[in-house]
Amino acid sequence: MNDRSPTLVAETGRRNEAAILNAAIHAFGTQGFNGASMRDVARGAETSLSNLYNYFPSKSKLLAAALRHANAELRSRVLAAVELAGDDAPSRMREAVRAHVGFVVEHQTATLVATNELRYLDPEDRAALVEDRDATQDAFERIVAQGVADGAFRTPYATDAARTILGAVAAIASWYRPDGALGRGQLAEQYARYALALLEAPLTH
């Protein structure tokens, strides 16, 4: 249903669940949560409208489930990248940003949904997802703190820096076109440098 991104959610045991979740992300991403109807989702998942309710009890819970998947995938990518990076804060930040950019580019629609449609969730679901997202942000903040502590980052505004970087990276989803001038690798490299510069890391190149 989304021709350029690989599907975010892979097959699970229940036959249609992944199809529904991916269709939901596509529909909510292109038309907005309130602009997309459950019929649109059903059409995208090639199942019947009423069958959706065998998997998710409501439209809003379906959105929540889709966002949970997206968040989990993002977080695991970022954590894995940090794991594989060197021990110093700049290397870790670089790899974290690169991983994040990779996710945004690969799952552009999911990123848009995660940033724009969060507000349509039940308060509890929203709280849970915000917490989830903050966990990813925490990974960035820990790196910032480390770099500030050991002098690698000299910004006087460390507190908001991680949030700002994540905001800038997420904003990529609103303009990136896979057939555009910038390849994924270059984009990742570029944003990694933006991030380190913003943190006022002395250049090592």
Next chain:
Amino acid sequence: MNDRSPTLVAETGRRNEAAILNAAIHAFGTQGFNGASMRDVARGAETSLSNLYNYFPSKSKLLAAALRHANAELRSRVLAAVELAGDDAPSRMREAVRAHVGFVVEHQTATLVATNELRYLDPEDRAALVEDRDATQDAFERIVAQGVADGAFRTPYATDAARTILGAVAAIASWYRPDGALGRGQLAEQYARYALALLEAPLTH
């Protein structure tokens, strides 16, 4: 109708027009374009549902008109600030960012609408507004180009820098709380520094 922001649109000749536009921004900002009903807007503007259509021919045209006002205000603020700044690129960038942050903080809801609900416009209206927005972005890009030309900015990725900075600034609207720890002035100062750092301007402090 919006307790924290000053109203974006001031009274004009047509008595209710400003009230409707401000109510629209509030409604679309808090509930989303599709989540807010024309009844909500009417309630906010303290007029009747049907009277809305004496001013704007459709919900989508109402959104377009509201966004035109917001864009115009943002642009005029930024241009005025640049005008008043010194001649060197860093000063100009600093003032441009400060003015932009000022707008975002003061018209948080309008900023949210402008970034999230643009897609619900007719193609022509969207195109016109994107062009409008790009004009503001151009002001930033010219400053970047100037700074790169005279060596004030050393980033090797000048092309996307303006867009990235604007994305980060606009993202403020999604988390800023006027009763939070950060005052408007500090926030503006902070983002100005982020911007200059991202552009790899050698510090002069």
Next chain:
Amino acid sequence: MNDRSPTLVAETGRRNEAAILNAAIHAFGTQGFNGASMRDVARGAETSLSNLYNYFPSKSKLLAAALRHANAELRSRVLAAVELAGDDAPSRMREAVRAHVGFVVEHQTATLVATNELRYLDPEDRAALVEDRDATQDAFERIVAQGVADGAFRTPYATDAARTILGAVAAIASWYRPDGALGRGQLAEQYARYALALLEAPLTH
């Protein structure tokens, strides 16, 4: 507002009345009574919506007034034609039909309104107009009766003949195109002959 028919209602003392009536006939004729809005009528009459109500107290009364004009014009044409005809029933029938066809062709839209939209009137207005129309039909019926009495018409079904003839003539309005193959004169002649044949008048040609 109607390019092919001369306007049905001529200027009266009150400046806009005729324009409104003609616009009403056009609007009701092309879109139906319920399909046309008072705004459409106002647009056609080149006046404001609210000014309509200075002339006619309601949409339905406006229709009634327009139909009164149309009926009066039709009747006076038919009566005048009969007056001018010879004394024998066939001549009178011929001229009556010719006059009626002339009206239908010249005021096609008004004829359509008179046949299709009568039902949307208040009961009293409808009754008055039906009576009006029946007066015209009576003229035809008297001719039929005369012809039957003196042996000029041999149909055994004299009772319904006039109504049937009028129905056939009115139906012309639903297909006639002024740029078609048939001129007005030929059409009138043709229907006159249909009428006499239907009445089983021995041919005199």
Next chain:
Amino acid sequence: MNDRSPTLVAETGRRNEAAILNAAIHAFGTQGFNGASMRDVARGAETSLSNLYNYFPSKSKLLAAALRHANAELRSRVLAAVELAGDDAPSRMREAVRAHVGFVVEHQTATLVATNELRYLDPEDRAALVEDRDATQDAFERIVAQGVADGAFRTPYATDAARTILGAVAAIASWYRPDGALGRGQLAEQYARYALALLEAPLTH
């Protein structure tokens, strides 16, 4: 829902379809297409407003479907009657007219809808239905042509005769009352004679 006519559309597989179509004909016939609301139709069909849209995608498509049924029934009646008639043009015309009158009287409302509300269809639907109706008219025209060719009909205006006869017959629907003086059989007989006389068929009685 229609007390005097037998329902036009018989039960089919989809349980409510026939009820909706018959209710639509009744509502459109008594109040006009624009005067009748989908709520009226739903009430007549004893189902909910929204359920209508599970059967027909729009009010206009519902009208189209209803008219298709009416046309088909009319045509099959006329063709069957012609089939059963003798080989000579007058007999065939007589039977065709009798069948047509029978339909008009039996499905008075449907006839009214077919003549008055056709214009509210989408252009394509209208074109399809006009073609449909012309096919019925063709049957009459072929009989006229046959009669003219073999001398049975002496009218010099054969071209428009079929259309005129059909117009007169359809007009019955606008005044016939089943409790009136004229029974169906007499009416059919009477109009058959009108038709033959109009065609200038020498009487054989």
Next chain:
DNA sequence: TATGAATGAGGATTCATTCAT
């Protein structure tokens, strides 16, 4: 007369959801 602004009622249509099967 003439108008622009205003409004309550009602229009067609869509939607999330339920339920019987």
Next chain:
DNA sequence: CATGAATGAATCCTCATTCAT
């Protein structure tokens, strides 16, 4: 699990009409 039919509430928008000017 899967579906087609059903529904009540809500949506955008239009309308005839009124009223202050």
